[in-house]
Amino acid sequence: MSSELNATVVIVDDEEMVVGSIQSFLELETDYRVLPFTSPQAALECLAEESVHTIVADFMMPELDGVTFLTQARSIVPMATRILLTGYADKQNAIRAINDAGLYQYLEKPWDNEALILSIRNAVERSRLFEELAGRVAELELANKELTGFKERWMQAFM
Amino acid sequence: MSEPVVDQTDQVNQARLASLGMMVAGISHELNTPLGAINSNHDVIERALNKLQVILEDEVVTQDELQEVRKIVRAMDGVLRTNSIAVERMVKLVESLRTFGRPDRADVDRVDLHEGLESTLAVLGFELAAITVDRAFAELPLVECYPNRINQVFMNLLHNAVQAMPDGGTLKLMTSSEGDRVRLEISDTGRGISPEHLAEIFEPGFTTKGGRVGMGLGLAITHQIVAHHGGDISVSSTVGEGTTFVVELPLRLPKDHAAREGGNDVVA
Numbered sequence: 001m002s003s004e005l006n007a008t009v010v011i012v013d014d015e016e017m018v019v020g021s022i023q024s025f026l027e028l029e030t031d032y033r034v035l036p037f038t039s040p041q042a043a044l045e046c047l048a049e050e051s052v053h054t055i056v057a058d059f060m061m062p063e064l065d066g067v068t069f070l071t072q073a074r075s076i077v078p079m080a081t082r083i084l085l086t087g088y089a090d091k092q093n094a095i096r097a098i099n100d101a102g103l104y105q106y107l108e109k110p111w112d113n114e115a116l117i118l119s120i121r122n123a124v125e126r127s128r129l130f131e132e133l134a135g136r137v138a139e140l141e142l143a144n145k146e147l148t149g150f151k152e153r154w155m156q157a158f159m
Numbered sequence: 160m161s162e163p164v165v166d167q168t169d170q171v172n173q174a175r176l177a178s179l180g181m182m183v184a185g186i187s188h189e190l191n192t193p194l195g196a197i198n199s200n201h202d203v204i205e206r207a208l209n210k211l212q213v214i215l216e217d218e219v220v221t222q223d224e225l226q227e228v229r230k231i232v233r234a235m236d237g238v239l240r241t242n243s244i245a246v247e248r249m250v251k252l253v254e255s256l257r258t259f260g261r262p263d264r265a266d267v268d269r270v271d272l273h274e275g276l277e278s279t280l281a282v283l284g285f286e287l288a289a290i291t292v293d294r295a296f297a298e299l300p301l302v303e304c305y306p307n308r309i310n311q312v313f314m315n316l317l318h319n320a321v322q323a324m325p326d327g328g329t330l331k332l333m334t335s336s337e338g339d340r341v342r343l344e345i346s347d348t349g350r351g352i353s354p355e356h357l358a359e360i361f362e363p364g365f366t367t368k369g370g371r372v373g374m375g376l377g378l379a380i381t382h383q384i385v386a387h388h389g390g391d392i393s394v395s396s397t398v399g400e401g402t403t404f405v406v407e408l409p410l411r412l413p414k415d416h417a418a419r420e421g422g423n424d425v426v427a
Contacts, residue, residue: 014288017196017244024237025203028210028230060288065327087191110195113202 007124008033008050012043012069013058013085018109022056025113026120040069047076054123056107059086059094067097074101079130081123085109189252189284193245200238200245207231255281267412269301272309272341276332279313286318289327297335303411308384315377316345316404323349323402340390343406351398360394389413 037043059066086094328348396402
C-alpha cells in the first residue's frame with residue numbers, strides 16, 4: 001500500500017461514463033490520487049503542473065487520438081508509464097500506433113477491472129523504479145563530480 | 160417480369176442488407192460504451208458490498224474502518240452518477256432506433272428531416288468518434304416522404320462520408336429551404352473522388368477498387384430513392400480535399416409517387 005500513497009494516475013477518455021467508472025473503481029480499491037479528464041488537451045495542460053506516475057488514455061477521441069496524446073504526454077512527463085484503452089473496432093490501428101509510440105501496454109474495452117488494476121499497479125511501480133533509478137543516477141553523478149573535484153585538488157596540492 | 164427487374168430487386172435487397180449490417184455494427188458499438196461502464200460499476204458495487212460485510216462482521220467499527228466506509232460512499236456516489244449517464248445514453252439510443260426504423264410509422268408521413276439526420280448520426284455514433292460534426296441547420300418545414308427510405312439515404316450518405324475520413328476530419332451538415340423545396344448538403348474533408356469515378360458514381364454496381372469500395376450500390380439506391388421522391392441528388396469532389404453531396408427534396412411527394420414506389424418493397 002505504501003507505494004500507492006502519493007502516486008498519481010491520470011485517466012483520459014472523451015466518455016464521461018468511462019472516466020467516472022474507472023475513477024470510482026480506483027478510489028475504492030487504491031490510495032492513488034486519480035485525475036479524471038474528458039479532454040486530452042486539458043489533460044496535457046495539467047501534466048505540466050503535476051507529478052504523474054501513470055496515464056491511461058482512450059484511443060478514439062475527437063479532439064486528439066490517444067496515441068498522439070500519449071506521445072505528447074511523454075515529452076512533458078517522460079517518467080510516467082502510459083497505457084492505451086482501445087475498442088475492438090480500432091484494435092489493429094491501435095496496435096500499429098502503440099508500437100510506433102512505444103507504449104507500455106494496451107487494454108481492450110470493455111475492460112476487466114482486475115486486469116486494469118494489475119496493469120495500473122505495475123505501471124505505477126515501473127515509473128517509481130524509473131524515478132528511483134533517476135535519483136540514483138543523479139546521486140552517482142554528484143558523487144562522481146565531487147570525486148573529480150577532490151582528485152583535481154589533490155593533484156594540484158601534490159604536483 | 161423480365162430478367163433485369165429481378166436483378167435489380169436482388170441489388171435492392173443486398174443494399175438493404177448492407178444498410179442493416181451497418182446499423183447493427185453501429186448499435187452494438189454504441190451499446191458497448193455504456194455497457195462497459197455499467198459492467199465495471201457492477202463489479203465496483205460487488206467489491207464495496209464485500210468490504211462493508213467484512214467491516215460489519217465483528218460489529219465494532221474502528222476509525223480505520225470508518226475511513227474505509229467513507230471511501231466506499233464516495234465510490235458509490237461516482238457509480239450512481241456514471242450509471243445514470245450510461246442508462247440515459249442507452250435510452251437515447253433506443254429512442255433513436257425507434258425514430259430511425261419507425262415500424263409504427265405510416266409509409267408516407269410528414270417529417271422533420273433533422274430528426275432523421277440526428278437519429279442516423281446516433282446510430283453511426285461510434286464511427287464518428289474521431290470526427291467533428293458541424294451542423295448548420297435552418298428552420299425546415301415538414302417534408303412529406305417515406306421516412307424509412309429517407310433515413311436509408313441519410314445512412315448511406317453519412318456512412319460514406321465517415322468512411323472517406325479514416326483519420327478523422329469534419330463532417331458538415333447544412334440544411335435550408337426555398338419555396339417548395341428543402342436542400343441538404345453533406346460535406347466531408349476526406350480523400351475525395353476522382354473525376355472519372357464521379358461521373359458514374361450513381362450507376363448501379365459501381366465500385367472502386369481502392370478508394371471508397373462498395374459505395375456504388377448504396378449510392379445507386381440513394382439516387383433512386385431521391386428520384387422517387389421527386390428530388391435531385393448531386394455530388395462534387397476534389398481529390399485530397401473532400402466530397403459534398405447535395406440532396407434536394409420537394410415538400411410534397413409527386414402525385415404519382417405510389418406508382419413510382421412500385422408497390423411496397425421494391426424501391427429501386
